[in-house]
Amino acid sequence: MILEVNNLSKKYGKLEVLKNISFTINKGEYVAVVGKNGAGKSTLLNILLGLVAADSGEIKIFEKNLENNITFILSKIGIVFQQHTLDFDLTAKKNLLFYADIHGMKRSSSKIKIEKLLKRFELQNFENYRARDLSGGMKRRLEIARALLKDPDFLILDEATSGLDPSARELILNDIKKLTKEDKITVLTITHLENEITDVDRVIKIEKGKII
Ligand SMILES: Nc1ncnc2c1ncn2[C@@H]1O[C@H](COP(=O)(O)OP(=O)(O)OP(=O)(O)O)[C@@H](O)[C@H]1O
Ligand SMILES: [Mg+2]
Structure with missing residues (x-):
């Protein structure tokens, strides 16, 4: 198992952003997390990377508890954030x-x-x-x-194609597909664009902080 999320919850003030989320990702899988703007997708990512603390729940990545192994875990994950982070x-x-x-x-x-x-x-x-x-x-x-x-074992992309024209999107979606099929990297792609989700092994739908 690459990722195991158990009963994860997060509130910002009174706003319940994630409500008791549980899911797993197996080695080699290409999984999409899909949900509308504001559904809680990036918050989930921030929690998975240890950037934001959850209120409750448990996360294991590479079979290790996130809290105690964050440096090891991050060294083996490739990340593409929603906002550009280039210099x-x-x-x-x-x-x-x-x-x-x-x-x-x-x-x-x-x-x-x-x-x-x-x-x-x-x-x-x-x-x-x-x-x-x-x-x-x-x-x-x-x-x-x-x-x-860094040759990551696990690649996570947040809205990798947003703001791009159809041909640029297609190129990136093909690149991602190759990474899963040819390079055998486990990929979690996060998007609000439901119609873009083709060829994935599994779709996890989030609506108002809940998996549906
Ligand atoms: N640091 C924060 N403080 C307060 N509220 C926050 C914070 N970060 C996110 N939120 C709120 O949590 C909710 C979920 O935000 P999040 O960015 O996780 O959504 P998202 O699914 O990634 O949306 P998008 O598709 O627009 O990227 C939103 O209502 C947002 O305003
Ligand atoms: Mg987001």
Whole structure:
């Protein structure tokens, strides 16, 4: 089991954002969490990453309790946040190099890996563009490439395709599918776009903080 969530609840003041959520994700699965704006999806993600504390419930990732193993767990998860988290002043390539450096990867190996990832995500001709000058789709692909630098066992994407045109969306959805089918990475994709959810192994629907 990659992820196990048991009876998770979270309130912000009086607002019950998550109500007794339970679900699991198995190794190799491609799972989508779907729900309308404000359903509680990003809050769930923030809790899974230890960024926000739940009020009650239990989370295990890689069979380990989240609270006591957060550093280990985060070292094996790739994350693409809903909001862009690139350094817009750095080039595409330097965004990747910077990330590799702060995660202690050796330059000799990170450089080779970065070349491969830039190519795989069709960014090699834009590697010297500042991140702010990349298109929305390219920014997203760069963030996915960055999330893969550490060879994560588990990749989580929050609204990976929002704000993109249909062809940019399609490219990213194909990239994600390849990651699950060819690279055998366990993927959790979070989205409010129900019609985008094709080819996944399982859909988890959240409505007003509850799984339905
Ligand atoms: N830090 C916070 N303080 C107070 N309320 C919050 C906070 N974070 C989220 N909320 C509220 O919790 C609810 C769920 O928000 P969340 O961001 O988890 O939804 P979401 O499903 O990710 O929505 P979207 O599809 O728009 O990204 C919303 O009503 C939001 O206003
Ligand atoms: Mg969200």
